[in-house]
Each structure stands twice: as structure tokens, then as C-alpha cells.
Amino acid sequence: MKSKFLNIVIKELKDLLRDPRILVMSVIIPVIMFIGLGAMFQVTVKKGIEEVRRIEVSVVLVDLDKGDYAEAFKKFIKMVNASYVEAPSLNEAMKIALEKGVLSVIVIPEGFSKNISNMKPGVLKIYHLISEVSFTATGLRGKVEALVNRFSRTLSQSIALAHGITNLNFIVKPVVSDASIMFRGRSIPLQLWGSLTGSFMATAWIPLIVVIFAASMAATSIGVEKEEKTLEVLLTLPISRFKLALSKFIGTMIIAIIQSIAYVAGYTYYMYSIFKSFESEASGALFSPFQALRWLALSISDLALIGLAIFLTILLGASLGLLLGSFGTDVRSSTSMVQFVAMPAFIIGMILAYMDLSIMPETTRYTLALLPFSSPIMSIKSIFINEPILGWVSCLASTCYTIVAIYGMSRMFSSERLLIGRIKARRKTLLAFRSR
Amino acid sequence: MYRKINMSQLFPNNTNIIVMLFRGNPLVERSIVDVKNLIKNYGPIKALRGISFHIFEGEVFGLIGPNGAGKTTTLRILATLLKPDSGKALVCGYNVVKEADKVRELISYLPEEAGAYRNLSGYEYLLFMARFYAKSEDEIKNMIEEAIEISGLGDRIQDKVKSYSKGMKRRLLVARSLMVKPKLAILDEPTSGLDVTHALHVRRIIKKYAKDYGITVLVSSHNMLEVEFLCDRVALINKGLIVAEGTPQELKREYNASNLEEVFEKIAGGVSFEV
Numbered sequence: 001m002k003s004k005f006l007n008i009v010i011k012e013l014k015d016l017l018r019d020p021r022i023l024v025m026s027v028i029i030p031v032i033m034f035i036g037l038g039a040m041f042q043v044t045v046k047k048g049i050e051e052v053r054r055i056e057v058s059v060v061l062v063d064l065d066k067g068d069y070a071e072a073f074k075k076f077i078k079m080v081n082a083s084y085v086e087a088p089s090l091n092e093a094m095k096i097a098l099e100k101g102v103l104s105v106i107v108i109p110e111g112f113s114k115n116i117s118n119m120k121p122g123v124l125k126i127y128h129l130i131s132e133v134s135f136t137a138t139g140l141r142g143k144v145e146a147l148v149n150r151f152s153r154t155l156s157q158s159i160a161l162a163h164g165i166t167n168l169n170f171i172v173k174p175v176v177s178d179a180s181i182m183f184r185g186r187s188i189p190l191q192l193w194g195s196l197t198g199s200f201m202a203t204a205w206i207p208l209i210v211v212i213f214a215a216s217m218a219a220t221s222i223g224v225e226k227e228e229k230t231l232e233v234l235l236t237l238p239i240s241r242f243k244l245a246l247s248k249f250i251g252t253m254i255i256a257i258i259q260s261i262a263y264v265a266g267y268t269y270y271m272y273s274i275f276k277s278f279e280s281e282a283s284g285a286l287f288s289p290f291q292a293l294r295w296l297a298l299s300i301s302d303l304a305l306i307g308l309a310i311f312l313t314i315l316l317g318a319s320l321g322l323l324l325g326s327f328g329t330d331v332r333s334s335t336s337m338v339q340f341v342a343m344p345a346f347i348i349g350m351i352l353a354y355m356d357l358s359i360m361p362e363t364t365r366y367t368l369a370l371l372p373f374s375s376p377i378m379s380i381k382s383i384f385i386n387e388p389i390l391g392w393v394s395c396l397a398s399t400c401y402t403i404v405a406i407y408g409m410s411r412m413f414s415s416e417r418l419l420i421g422r423i424k425a426r427r428k429t430l431l432a433f434r435s436r
Numbered sequence: 437m438y439r440k441i442n443m444s445q446l447f448p449n450n451t452n453i454i455v456m457l458f459r460g461n462p463l464v465e466r467s468i469v470d471v472k473n474l475i476k477n478y479g480p481i482k483a484l485r486g487i488s489f490h491i492f493e494g495e496v497f498g499l500i501g502p503n504g505a506g507k508t509t510t511l512r513i514l515a516t517l518l519k520p521d522s523g524k525a526l527v528c529g530y531n532v533v534k535e536a537d538k539v540r541e542l543i544s545y546l547p548e549e550a551g552a553y554r555n556l557s558g559y560e561y562l563l564f565m566a567r568f569y570a571k572s573e574d575e576i577k578n579m580i581e582e583a584i585e586i587s588g589l590g591d592r593i594q595d596k597v598k599s600y601s602k603g604m605k606r607r608l609l610v611a612r613s614l615m616v617k618p619k620l621a622i623l624d625e626p627t628s629g630l631d632v633t634h635a636l637h638v639r640r641i642i643k644k645y646a647k648d649y650g651i652t653v654l655v656s657s658h659n660m661l662e663v664e665f666l667c668d669r670v671a672l673i674n675k676g677l678i679v680a681e682g683t684p685q686e687l688k689r690e691y692n693a694s695n696l697e698e699v700f701e702k703i704a705g706g707v708s709f710e711v
Contacts, residue, residue, distance in 0.1 A: 007567040011553070018555035229551035233609075236515045237568045238541040416518050 004239045005247050012251025016221060025213055026259040034266030038273030044135055045274075052139030057082035057147055060093040060105045067113025069122060069155075076151045090127075103129050103137065104144045116155070124148055184386070186297060206263050207310040207376040208349045211317030214256035215341040218318045219325025221252055223334025231419065245322070245413040249406065252318045260314060302383050305391045309375035312398040316372060317341055319405035326412045345373040352377040358385045369394040372401045466493045468620050468652040469514065474523035476509055483509045485676035486523065491620075491669075496646050496653040498667035500660075500696065502704075506676040507656040508548065511624050514654065515545035527620055544618035548625040548656075550609050554598040558589055558608050561597060562615065569616040583608075583615035586641050588634070602629045610638050614645050621645075621653045627662060639666055660696045670696065674704045 016022045059077070061084040063070050077084050085100065087093035093105045107125040116122040126148065128141050160168045179190040225231040234244065298306075320341045328334030348371050357365055369378050369390050375398045379391035412418050469491035476484040484506045491497040499507050512518040513525050516536040524531065530538040552561045559580065566579040584593050587607040597605065606629045613621055626642065627635035639662060645651050657663050663670055664684045672680040672687075680687055680703050684696055693699045 004568055007564060011556070011564045014560065015553050015555045228554060229547065229549050230553055232512075232515075232517060232547040233545060233550055233612075235517055236540055236543060236545040237565075238537070239568060240537060419517055 004237075005243050008239070008244065008247035009251050009254075012221065012248055013254060015224075016217065016251060016255050019220075019224070021220065022217060022255065025217065026255060027262060030259070030262040030266035034263070034270040038266075038270035041270075042273040048135030048139055051136045052143060055136075055140060057104075057140070057143050058100075058102050059084050059144060060097045060100075060102050061086050062088070062090055062093045062105065062107045064110045065108045065112040069113035069116045070108045072155075073108065073124070073151055076154065077147070080147065080150065082147060094127075094129075097129055101131075103131060103140055105129070106144075106148075183296065188296075205349065205353075206267055207260065207313050208345050208373065210256060210260045210263055211313050211345055211373065212338065212342045213259055214252065214314050215317040215321030215324075216335050216338040217255060217259075218249070218252040218321030219328065219334040219338050220331055221248060222322055222325040223328050223331035226328065226334070227330040235413075235419065241413040242410045245410045246406075249319060249322055249409065252322065253315065256314050256318055257311075260310070298383065302388065305379045305383070305388060305395070306376070309379035309391060309395050309398070312395055312402060313373055313375050316398050316402045316405060317345070319402050319409060323405050323409045323412060326409070326418050348373050349377060352381070357381050357390075365390055366393060370397045372398065374398075467491065468493050468495075468528055469497075469654065470524070470526040470529075471510070471514070472524045474510065474513065474525055475521045476506075476513065476518065477521055482676055484513075484520070484523075487673065487676065487678045488523075489671050489678060489681060491652055491654055493652055494646060494650045495668045496643065496655060496666050498663045498670040499654065499656045499673055500658065500663055500670055500700070501673035502658075504675075505673045507673055508624060510673070511545070511622050511654065511656055514620075515543060515622050516540055517545075542619040543622055544613040544616050544620075545622045546609055546613040546624060546626060548628055552597045552600075552605055552608055552612075555596060557596055558587070558593040558600070559584075561608065562593075562612060565612050566615065569618075579615040583611035585611075586614055587611035588637065603631060603634055606630055607634060607638065610641070614641065614651070617645070617649045617651060619652065621651055623653060624656045625658070626655060627657075627659065635662070642666060663696060672696075672700050672703060674700075679703045 057077075057080075059082070061074065061077075063074070063086060074084065084106075085096055085102070087096050087105075090105065090107055093107070096102070097105050105127040107127070109123060109125060112122040112124070126144060128144070131137060156172075157168055160166075160171065165171055180187040181190060181193040182188075183193075222231075225234060235241070237244075321338055324337035324340055325334035328337055352368065352371075352374055355368070357368070360368075365387075368374060369382075370393070375391070375394040378394040379388075382388050382391035382394070467490040469489070471490070472488045473486045474484050474488070475482075475486050487506070487510065489497075499510060501507050509518065513520050514527060514532060516532050516539050519533050526532070527539045528542050530542070532539050552558075553564075556564065562580045562583045563576065566576045566583075570576040570579055584590070587593070587604075587610070589604060589608060589611075592600070592604065597608070600608065606627075610623075610626055613623065621642075623642070627638050630638060642653060642655070643666060646653050653666075655663070655666060657666075667684065669681065669683050670687065671678045680691075680699065682690070687696065687699045688694065691699045691702045693702060
């Protein structure tokens with residue numbers, strides 16, 4: 001025999017999971033949004049790169065200089081397997097470009113060769129025509145710029161050789177920096193640090209999104225009971241109101257946790273897709289959260305802190321959602337109450353994500369840690385600034401808020417206000433009850 | 437059969453006991469519901485202005501009255517959903533406010549505008565409800581079998597509730613409230629939304645359950661035909677007060693009326709009933 005408590009939890013899960021609205025929010029959104037986007041990204045980027053590689057550079061050239069270096073540039077274009085069509089003027093060049101579908105026009109202005117001969121930079125004017133905003137178009141523009149840069153470099157080498165300089169690279173950059181970040185005694189290359197923390201902080205945003213979903217799901221669950229008029233019967237069943245509230249809460253929590261897993265998995269796949277797309281182009285510029293974790297070499301206690309912070313925040317979201325949703329009279333009014341959770345969660349998240357905690361006085365840091373919904377970001381930041389106690393304080397505050405919310409929820413479930421709805425709607429609703 | 441018993445042993449709570457004589461023998465009737473001086477205000481609106489009544493074991497008791505008379509409020513107080521401002525309401529001797537948990541084990545409430553979980557099948561809904569009352573899997577099975585019989589839903593019981601018509605949903609809910617064989621069934625307009633055939637079926641079932649299983653039933657209705665068919669006794673309620681009480685026959689005789697509607701008209705001075 002299943003206990004009455006378990007009976008309600010199972011009913012909640014069945015009812016919620018079969019609700020198309022919940023299904024869309026918890027499964028379809030993460031799948032479509034992240035996995036779909038990731039796959040799309042991978043396909044477009046890969047195709048784009050292949051396309052850019054495949055297509056030869058083709059330009060329309062306007063030679064107003066007619067000098068030696070202009071000739072040298074034309075020869076260079078042919079040597080690198082690119083092609084050009086000449087036009088007498090810029091206007092003509094534009095027409096030809098449009099006719100032939102060429103995307104770039106290069107003008108060699110008068111005095112180009114003279115300038116170079118006099119050791120002054122020769123300017124090549126490039127006009128890119130926009131036909132489409134796409135990865136391929138951007139790639140092709142880059143290819144034209146690269147062509148000019150290669151020519152410039154070849155020229156530098158010739159000039160340097162003429163002056164007896166063989167090691168041009170050294171002359172251009174005799175001093176290079178090799179910066180790295182020291183994190184907990186480990187050195188991490190500087191160029192990796194930015195993307196590492198970036199990917200990691202982005203992961204902290206996911207719990208905030210899930211919190212809002214958890215809250216709105218909890219509110220929907222109670223709103224549906226009111227709208228479908230099932231609440232009255234539920235409240236007369238032989239089960240204590242506290243258990244009733246708790247079982248609803250647990251049902252919502254289970255789905256919120258499934259949702260978090262779906263989101264984190266989706267997000268990881270998304271990041272991995274981006275990483276895979278650029279793998280051959282620029283190695284190691286982007287990280288999935290798991291790769292970031294490996295690089296940062298976080299301890300078990302750090303991971304426990306982050307995990308707990310995320311869990312407690314979802315718990316708080318769900319309990320507040322259930323509490324606030326109880327004041328509504330139907331699904332719409334119940335879910336609209338969730339804005340009271342969503343807004344502060346986002347504002348606090350935004351403030352904390354971009355705030356420099358290390359330069360703040362201790363009291364401010366701890367005050368911020370006490371804010372509701374601060375724990376996911378606070379726990380991550382507290383690890384970075386090597387003050388994990390801040391994260392634990394934030395978790396403790398979250399626990400206190402959750403206990404208060406659950407207490408409020410159980411009070412609400414035992415009062416007749418749950419049936420009557422929010423205070424404002426009270427009179428209207430009661431008149432409706434009374435008229436029966 | 438009635439017999440003489442040590443009343444203090446049988447009714448340890450402050451249950452009302454009415455002792456009457458029946459063919460010269462002492463007749464002991466146990467009251468299941470005792471309502472005394474119940475007052476409930478919604479802000480300035482006086483919903484109940486001190487109503488009192490008793491319902492005896494196995495009795496079908498009807499609460500009838502026009503819109504806003506206080507029928508649903510009374511039923512909701514007895515179903516532990518609302519708290520009275522003053523007065524007392526007992527179910528089997530248990531106070532509906534202070535001992536609400538105990539009361540909930542004895543009652544089964546059917547609200548007038550009740551719904552069932554849309555995404556569950558009729559069967560799953562009954563199973564969910566049965567688990568609150570049954571003590572064994574066998575009992576659950578029996579409850580559900582009876583409920584399917586009462587509802588007359590047949591194979592449709594396996595379909596999702598969202599595919600049910602209003603009448604089918606109502607039959608499922610009536611079945612739900614009777615299958616658990618409560619001590620007290622509180623039914624607010626049990627046949628609302630049902631066609632003539634199904635309404636008749638439901639009325640017969642209610643009467644049968646009250647008789648066969650000794651279930652006490654409190655019904656609120658505006659259908660006079662229904663009330664006369666179903667109820668052993670009725671209370672007419674108007675503006676938060678009970679204006680008359682008795683068997684339908686007694687009331688009709690007393691007020692020299694041909695039906696209960698006329699009785700009410702004579703008492704309340706032409707207040708029209710909801711139709």
C-alpha cells in the first residue's frame with residue numbers, strides 16, 4: 001500500500017508531466033533551445049567554414065595608380081589562386097560586382113606605388129558589398145582582408161631583405177608577454193582564463209532560469225487545482241494539510257530537478273557544439289562547464305557548495321512559487337504572482353554577476369550573501385575570491401528563507417484563504433461562493 | 437434494529453442523542469451532524485445568522501433554499517473548508533474546526549462545481565482517491581469496481597478526464613464520493629449538469645447507498661422533485677436562517693401545500709428558487 005503522501009506526490013508527477021505546458025517548459029525548451037541551437041550552430045559553422053575554404057577569393061579591381069606596386073599586387077592575387085576583374089572606375093566596379101555576384105571591390109588609389117617607394121604606407125581601399133548577413137559572407141570578407149595582409153607582409157619581407165634583415169618577426173616584435181593566472185597555486189594561461197570564468201559564470205545563470213520555472217510550475221500546480229476546481233475535494237481528503245502542501249512541493253521539486261538536469265545537459269551540449277565547431281580553427285578558446293571544472297580543479301567541498309547552493313535556490317523558488325501561487329484564483333493569476341520571484345531573482349543575479357566582491361567591505365559582502373537567490377552566483381564567486389564561507393553563509397540564508405516559505409505555505413494550506421484566494425479578490429470570490 | 441445500550445460508552449464525545457419512543461420501545465438515534473448557532477460573515481455580508489440542525493445516522497437530509505441562502509457555506513463548514521465565526525458544528529462528535537483531521541476521515545465532500553484532474557484517466561483518478569480511504573489493495577479494487585458501476589462510465593473509465601463531457605465528469609465525481617462509503621456524504625447539488633436519465637440513476641444510487649451501507653447523506657439541492665424523492669428530512673434555509681424543518685410530507689401538511697416549492701413560498705414570502 002502506497003502512503004497517502006506518496007500517493008499525492010505520484011499524482012502530482014503524473015498530472016504535471018502530462019500537462020503540455022509543463023512538458024514544453026521542462027523538456028521541449030531545453031532540448032530545442034540548447035541541443036537544437038547547438039546542432040544548428042555546429043552545422044552552419046562547419047558548412048560556413050567549408051564554404052569559405054572552397055570559394056576562391058574574387059574581387060573587382062580599380063587600378064588608378066598604374067604603378068609598379070599596383071602591378072605587383074595584381075600578380076600576387078593570381079599567385080595565391082585568387083582572381084580579379086578590372087574596372088575603370090569605382091562606379092563601374094560596383095556595377096560589375098553586382099552583375100557577377102562579387103562581394104568586394106579593391107581600389108588602388110593614385111600615388112599608391114609612389115608612397116611605398118617613399119617609405120610611406122600605401123592605402124588599398126576595400127569596399128565590401130553586403131548581400132547577406134551570414135557566416136560565409138563574414139568569412140569571405142575576412143579572406144579579402146587576409147589577402148591584403150599577406151601582400152603587405154610579403155612586401156615587408158622584401159623591403160627587410162633589401163635592407164639585409166632576415167628575421168623580420170623579431171624586428172616587428174622583439175618582446176612578447178607570457179601572462180598566466182595563478183589560481184590556487186596553479187597557473188592557467190591568461191587567454192584561457194576569460195573563457196573559463198565566462199563559461200562557468202554562464203552556468204550559474206541556469207539555476208536562476210530553473211528557479212523561475214520551478215516557481216512558475218509550483219504556482220501553475222496550485223492554480224490548476226483552483227481553476228479545475230479540484231482543490232476543494234483535495235482539501236477535504238483525510239491527509240494533513242501540511243503533508244498535502246509538502247507533497248505538492250516535493251512533486252514540483254522533482255520536476256524542477258529533472259528540468260535543471262535537462263538544462264545543464266542541454267547547455268553543456270550547446271557549449272560543446274560551439275567548441276567542436278571551432279576546434280580546428282582556434283583550439284581551446286571555448287569550454288563546456290565540465291571542461292571549465294577540470295581546468296579549475298575544484299575540490300569536492302567547492303562542488304558540494306555550488307551543488308547545494310543551486311539545490312537550495314530551486315527549493316526556495318518552488319516553495320515561494322507555491323506560496324505566492326496560493327494567492328491566485330486561477331492559473332493565470334497564480335503564475336502572474338511568480339513575477340515577485342522572477343524579478344528579484346534576476347535583479348540580484350545581474351547585480352552579483354557583475355559586481356567586484358573582492359573590493360567591497362566585508363559587511364557589504366556578507367549582506368549581499370544574505371540576499372535571497374544569491375547563493376548560486378555567490379557560491380561560485382566565493383570560490384574565486386577564496387572565501388568559501390561567503391558561499392556557505394549564502395546557502396544558510398537560502399535555507400532560512402525556504403523554511404519560512406514552507407511554513408507560510410503550510411499556514412496558507414490550513415487557512416480558508418487558500419480557497420478564497422488573495423485578499424483583494426476576497427470579497428468578489430466570496431460573493432460568488434455565497435450566491436450558490 | 438434498535439436496542440437499549442449504555443449511551444455513555446457508545447458516545448464518549450458530546451454527540452447529541454435523541455431518545456424517542458417507537459411503538460412503545462425506546463428508540464435511540466445517533467446524530468451524525470450537530471450544528472448549533474452557526475454564524476459566518478464574509479465582511480459585511482451575513483452568510484449564516486445562527487443556524488442549528490441535527491442529522492441522524494443513515495438519514496438523507498436536504499438543505500434547500502434560494503441563491504445566497506447559505507447552503508454552500510454550511511456544507512463547506514461541515515466539510516472543514518471554512519471556519520465559522522461562532523457556533524459549533526460537529527460530525528460524529530468531532531468539532532469541524534478543532535478536530536478537522538478526524539472529521540475528514542469520516543466525510544466525503546462533493547462540491548457543486550467540482551472538477552477532476554484533466555490529465556489523469558477516470559480510473560487513475562478513482563485509484564488516487566481510493567488510496568486515501570482504503571486499508572488494503574483488495575479494498576481499493578472493490579471501491580473502484582463499485583465506482584465504475586455507479587458512474588456507468590464502462591470502458592471510458594480508461595480515458596483521460598479531459599475527454600469527458602460535463603455529465604460524465606459529474607458521474608465520476610459522484611461515484612468518487614460514494615465509493616469510499618463515508619460516514620457522512622456531503623453532496624452539493626449532486627445531479628447538477630446531469631440529464632434526466634443519469635440524474636435518476638444517481639438519485640437511486642444515493643438512496644441505495646444510504647440504505648445499504650448506512651451512509652448519512654447531507655444534500656443541497658434546488659430540485660424539489662429530487663429533494664422529495666431523496667430526503668428523509670429537509671431544512672429550508674433563507675437568508676442565513678433555517679425557516680422550517682421536517683419530513684417533506686410533514687412540511688407539505690403543515691403548510692397545506694402540494695409541493696416543497698409552495699411550502700417555501702409560503703414561509704419566505706415569494707422568494708423564487710434558482711432554476
